[in-house]
Amino acid sequence: MADGAGRMTTAGDGQALLALRDVSKRFAVGRGLSRGSRWLTAVDGVTLDIVRGETFAVVGETGCGKSTLARLMVRLTPVTSGSVLIGGRDVTHEHRRALRPLRRDMQLIFQDSFSSLNPRHTVGAIIAEPFRIHGLVPRAERRANVERLMELVGLSAASYDRYPRDFSGGQRQRISIARAIAVRPKLLVCDEPVSALDVSIQAQILNLLLDLRRELGLSYVFISHDLAVVRQIADRVAVMYLGRLVEVAPAQQIFGSPHHPYTAALLSATPVPDPEIARHSRRVVLQGDPPSPASPPSGCSFHPRCPRAAERCATERPQLTDDGAGGLVACHFPLAPGESLEHRAGADAAGSAGPDRPNLPISSADEGGQ
Amino acid sequence: MVNTPLLQVKDLRIAFRTGAGPVTVVDGVDFSIDEGETLGIVGESGSGKSVTCLSILGLLENAQVSGEILLRGENLLALDRAGLRAVRGASIGMVFQDPLASLNPYHRIGWQLVEAIQAHGRTSRRAARARALELLGQVGIPHPAQRLDDWPHQFSGGMRQRVMIAMALANHPALLIGDEPTTALDVSVQAQILELLARLQDELGIAVILVTHNLGIVAQIADRVMVMYAGRVVESGSIWDIFRESAHPYTWGLLSSVPSLTGPVLLSDGEARLRSIRGLPPNPTAMPSGCRFHPRCGFVMDVCRTDVPQLESADRPGHRAACHLPPERRTAARLEATVSGDG
Numbered sequence: 249m250a251d252g253a254g255r256m257t258t259a260g261d262g263q264a265l266l267a268l269r270d271v272s273k274r275f276a277v278g279r280g281l282s283r284g285s286r287w288l289t290a291v292d293g294v295t296l297d298i299v300r301g302e303t304f305a306v307v308g309e310t311g312c313g314k315s316t317l318a319r320l321m322v323r324l325t326p327v328t329s330g331s332v333l334i335g336g337r338d339v340t341h342e343h344r345r346a347l348r349p350l351r352r353d354m355q356l357i358f359q360d361s362f363s364s365l366n367p368r369h370t371v372g373a374i375i376a377e378p379f380r381i382h383g384l385v386p387r388a389e390r391r392a393n394v395e396r397l398m399e400l401v402g403l404s405a406a407s408y409d410r411y412p413r414d415f416s417g418g419q420r421q422r423i424s425i426a427r428a429i430a431v432r433p434k435l436l437v438c439d440e441p442v443s444a445l446d447v448s449i450q451a452q453i454l455n456l457l458l459d460l461r462r463e464l465g466l467s468y469v470f471i472s473h474d475l476a477v478v479r480q481i482a483d484r485v486a487v488m489y490l491g492r493l494v495e496v497a498p499a500q501q502i503f504g505s506p507h508h509p510y511t512a513a514l515l516s517a518t519p520v521p522d523p524e525i526a527r528h529s530r531r532v533v534l535q536g537d538p539p540s541p542a543s544p545p546s547g548c549s550f551h552p553r554c555p556r557a558a559e560r561c562a563t564e565r566p567q568l569t570d571d572g573a574g575g576l577v578a579c580h581f582p583l584a585p586g587e588s589l590e591h592r593a594g595a596d597a598a599g600s601a602g603p604d605r606p607n608l609p610i611s612s613a614d615e616g617g618q
Numbered sequence: 619m620v621n622t623p624l625l626q627v628k629d630l631r632i633a634f635r636t637g638a639g640p641v642t643v644v645d646g647v648d649f650s651i652d653e654g655e656t657l658g659i660v661g662e663s664g665s666g667k668s669v670t671c672l673s674i675l676g677l678l679e680n681a682q683v684s685g686e687i688l689l690r691g692e693n694l695l696a697l698d699r700a701g702l703r704a705v706r707g708a709s710i711g712m713v714f715q716d717p718l719a720s721l722n723p724y725h726r727i728g729w730q731l732v733e734a735i736q737a738h739g740r741t742s743r744r745a746a747r748a749r750a751l752e753l754l755g756q757v758g759i760p761h762p763a764q765r766l767d768d769w770p771h772q773f774s775g776g777m778r779q780r781v782m783i784a785m786a787l788a789n790h791p792a793l794l795i796g797d798e799p800t801t802a803l804d805v806s807v808q809a810q811i812l813e814l815l816a817r818l819q820d821e822l823g824i825a826v827i828l829v830t831h832n833l834g835i836v837a838q839i840a841d842r843v844m845v846m847y848a849g850r851v852v853e854s855g856s857i858w859d860i861f862r863e864s865a866h867p868y869t870w871g872l873l874s875s876v877p878s879l880t881g882p883v884l885l886s887d888g889e890a891r892l893r894s895i896r897g898l899p900p901n902p903t904a905m906p907s908g909c910r911f912h913p914r915c916g917f918v919m920d921v922c923r924t925d926v927p928q929l930e931s932a933d934r935p936g937h938r939a940a941c942h943l944p945p946e947r948r949t950a951a952r953l954e955a956t957v958s959g960d961g
Contacts, residue, residue, distance in 0.1 A: 309804035310775075416898050417663075446662035446831060451875035451894030473804065476834075476877040480892055503879065517809035519834025521876050523857045526838040533813055534806040537774040553806075 264297035264333070265435050265467055266321060266354065271295070271330035273316050277542055288542045290316040292491035293330070295568075298435065303461065303468040305478040305499070307514070308488035309538050314471045317488070318439045321469060322354045323347055352382055355428035359440035361420035365412040371398070371423055372408040378430045397426040400463075401456060418449035422456065429460060437469040442477060454480055475518050479503050487511045490541055490549040493568055497575025507571050507582040509556050512589045532589045548580065555589055556581050622691050623650035624792055624825050625674070630685040632669055632678065640682060641902050643669050645849040647685075648929065651842075653792065656819065656826045658840030658857075660833060660872070664899055665846040667829045671795050675712055676702045689793075707738035711786025715798040717778035721770040727754075727781055728766035734788040753784035756821075758814055776807035780814065787818070794818075795827045800835065812839060833876050837861060842936075845869050848900050848910040851929055855937035865932040865939035865948050868911045870955035871895035893955075909942065917943055917951050 273291040290313040298304050298321075308314045319325040323332060323339065331340040334350050342350075358364045365374055375394045379385040385393050395405035401422040412420055421441060428436055438457070442450040458481065460466055472478050478485060478499075485502040487495045487510060495508035506512045516532040534553045539545055545552050551561035560580050568578040573585075583589065632644035644666040651657045661667040673683050676694065687694040689709060694702060714720050722730060731750035735741055741749070747766075754762035757780040770778060779799060786794055796815070800808040816839055819826055830836060836843055837857065844854040845868065853866040864870055874893040897914040900906055906913050912922040919942060927940040932948075943951060 309806060418898065446899070447833075447876045448662060448871060448895035449898070450877070451892040454877070454892055455894060474877070475805075476879050479879060480877045514805060515879060517805045518879055519808075519812075519832060519838050520880055521833035521837050521861070521873065521878050522880060523837040523861050525880060526834065531809065531813075533809045535810070537776055537807060538804065 263299060263336075265300050265335065266298040266469075267333040267336075268294050268296050268321065269331045269333065271320055271332065272328050273313075273320055273325065274328045286542065289491050289544070290541060291320060294491075294493055295330075296486060296493065296496065298467060298469060300434070301465065301467055302483045303470055303481050305470040305472060305482035305485045306488055307472060307475060307478055307485060309473060309514075311490075311538060311541055312488040313491040313541065314473075314488050315439055318356065318437050318469065318471050322351070322356050322437055324356065348382075352378075352431045353434045355431065355433040355436050357421075357424050357428050357436060357438045357441050359443050361417065361424045361444075362412065364424060365420060367412055370409050370411060371403070371415075374412070374423060375426045375430055378427060382431055384431060393430075394426075397430055400429075400460070401426045402452070416449070418445050418452060421445065421453055425453075425456065425460070429464060429466070432464070433466070435467045435469065437471070439471045440473070441470075443472070443474065450477070457481065475503075475514055487514070490539060490544050492549065492578065493576075494550065494579070495571075495575065495577045496568070497571070497573075497577075501573060501575050505573075505583075505585045507573070507575065507577040508579050509554050509581075509583060509589055510550050512583055513553075513555075516589065530588075548578075556583075621652070624653045624655075624690060626650040626686070626688040627670070627674070628686040628688070630670065630673065630687065631683070632666070632673055633682045635680050635682070638903070642905075643849050643902050644673070647846075647849075647851055649844050649851065649854060651793070651825050651827060654819070654823045654825055656828065656839055656841045658836035658843045659827060659829045659846060660831065660836055660843060661846035662831060662872075662899055664848070664902065666849040667846050668797050670846070671712070671797055671827060671829055674795065675706055675710060704738070708789050709791050710793045710795060711788070711791040713779070713782045713786050713794065713796045713799045715801050717775065717782045717802075718770065720782055721778060723770050726767050726769055727773070731766075731781075731785055731788065734785045738789045749788070750784075753787060754781070756787070756818070757781070757784045758810075759784075774807075775803055776810060779803065779807075779811055783811075783814065783818070787822070787824075790822075791824060793825045793827065795829070797829045798831070799828070801830070801832070808835075815839065833872065834878070845872070848905060849902065850910060851940065852911065853932075853939040853941075854929070855932070855934070855939075859932070859934060859937040863933065863937070864952060865937070865943075865945075866941050867915045867917050867943070867951070867955060868895070870952055871914075874956045909940070916955060917947075919943075 271291060271294045272289065274287045274289050277286045277288045294317060306314045306317060320327055327340060331338050339347060339350060372394050375397055376390045379390050395408060398405050403419060403422050442453050445453060470478065470481055482499045485497060485499050486493050487508060489510050495511050502511060506515060513532050513534045520526050532555065536553050539549065547563045548561045548566050551557040558581065566578045566580050568576045571577040571582060627647060627649050630644055630647040633640040633642045647670055659667045672678050674687055683695060689705060694705060697705065728750050731753060732746040735746040735749050751762055751766060754765060759765055759777060759780055773781060800811050803811060812835065815826060828840060840857055842856055843860040845852050847868050853864065853869050860869060875895060877892060895914050900910060908924045909922045909927050912918045921942045927942050929938045929940040932939045
């Protein structure tokens with residue numbers, strides 16, 4: 249699905265499976281009398297479209313709002329402002345009952361498969377639950393349907409009558425996936441689906457998601473903190489920082505030539521399982537911690553940690569704008585292709601930052617991929 | 619042998635007592651670490667890597683531990699509680715995955731550091747406080763004098779992990795053990811902690827054992843690597859032995875299933891799929907016979923089902939692997955297992 253450039257966050261032609269328009273979510277912080285006196289903006293003015301058949305990844309660190317965004321997408325949490333469109337229809341203010349048929353089209357998978365599966369129900373009953381809720385499959389046919397689903401996700405149909413505790417983490421994630429695809433959704437929103445798994449199992453689940461995408465024509469929203477995992481599966485990537493999208497671009501561009509300094513820094517900080525690259529690449533280590541969303545910095549919220557920050561960044565918030573290369577970036581001083589992150593954009597004239605200085609430990613071997 | 623290693627573990631066996639009888643989780647582990655060296659211990663959940671480290675510190679409850687754990691020649695397993703405490707506090711520091719669980723929420727950071735310093739030496743309160751301040755500075759906490767009397771909850775995850783490292787360093791240990799010390803942290807903060815560990819090692823010359831599931835971290839900071847599977851060491855060697863010339867099919871599987879920013883991408887049509895290791899790690903109550911990896915191994919032979927492979931010298935000194943595959947077949951098998959499709 250990597251048809252490259254041109255795909256903006258807003259397709260605007262009703263083609264989008266799911267669209268968010270300037271969506272924000274605020275939570276009241278504090279307790280008792282002070283409740284409501286302070287607000288935490290978890291998601292701040294996010295606009296994006298999920299196109300049919302694509303895998304759209306949302307990447308960011310703890311507290312950036314990516315999980316809240318996932319919940320807003322499937323209307324598990326109501327938005328504070330902005331609108332949510334499913335198949336072009338504004339469902340922001342739809343009631344639960346009206347949402348139910350639409351919910352079938354969008355399913356959510358969580359990181360922790362243990363707490364999302366009822367320990368007292370058999371695997372068969374868990375996977376059959378959506379059939380019951382949505383009245384989809386006659387009772388007599390449920391078992392056969394569930395067994396087919398179990399085999400589709402790589403579980404033995406013989407374990408139909410076993411309980412979640414009898415399964416390993418990877419197998420439980422397969423159960424969650426089987427339950428999610430039981431209603432033949434169009435979109436799966438996966439919130440850190442492989443983060444709790446060992447690497448050998450992680451690869452199995454990623455391969456399963458890829459197979460299902462091909463076989464069932466699914467689209468994915470893939471929420472993750474791990475860029476290396478995202479690189480394996482995403483067509484487009486949105487990078488989030490403190491509730492806002494800071495860069496949205498085709499995967500190839502994000503991993504090959506990121507424009508936002510934060511994206512570049514995340515890539516640089518991701519450990520590479522190759523001693524030669526790990527030891528000989530220049531690493532840009534961001535100082536400090538991500539700020540609290542309860543008291544975001546002025547201007548660009550990344551500016552206190554940004555190696556390129558200039559005065560303007562502290563006062564003026566950059567808007568997400570066309571980066572001229574098929575993506576969107578919210579930065580006053582975006583990186584040019586091949587430009588090193590250590591280079592201060594404001595501090596010196598262009599030209600000295602030659603394109604012969606690759607800033608990241610990324611070989612060009614990932615281009616194309618086949 | 620002229621140089622005794624700093625720590626030498628010989629034939630370590632650990633079994634937990636359970637209602638259904640003892641369950642062996644570490645089965646005959648041997649390794650050593652020299653002064654100033656960094657050893658990465660890699661393995662998945664249940665491989666025994668964390669338990670091995672806890673046994674070095676004598677921190678296992680309800681377990682039978684046998685074998686030898688020699689610290690500068692002294693067997694820690696032969697010491698009584700008090701003896702172990704003395705050796706441990708003065709020579710080994712430990713950092714865990716979750717710093718919040720290891721810090722007491724009801725005491726200020728400075729107080730806890732002073733406790734750690736005074737627990738293992740005769741130090742006045744005043745001198746201990748000065749040392750605490752020095753430690754906080756050493757681990758890169760900004761404005762240490764102002765932070766000394768803060769509570770744990772006032773520190774971020776990364777800063778708490780720095781405090782834990784300060785505490786582990788309190789008594790000038792020769793060995794620092796980190797059990798997944800950066801796993802709970804964000805990548806940008808993880809990078810800071812890894813940088814800190816590398817700097818401390820340069821400055822203080824301490825040896826580090828880093829237990830992790832993350833091969834990227836190992837590639838970045840370890841000198842040597844030990845790969846564990848189902849309670850046994852399957853391979854050990856220099857970082858180059860493991861990442862370039864690995865001799866064990868499990869290591870090949872790990873290396874090719876880890877998603878990376880380099881290397882092939884899965885993309886759409888299953889051609890360049892991420893390789894995975896088929897099946898699941900075994901349950902410790904029902905370990906496979908012979909080589910414990912044999913049910914998941916792509917190169918399994920009859921002998922693997924019956925005979926336990928010994929950890930034997932592979933191609934170079936210091937590189938050892940426990941695999942029945944004949945050495946002459948290894949290179950071809952490794953290429954088959956690790957290089958994807960187009961070669």
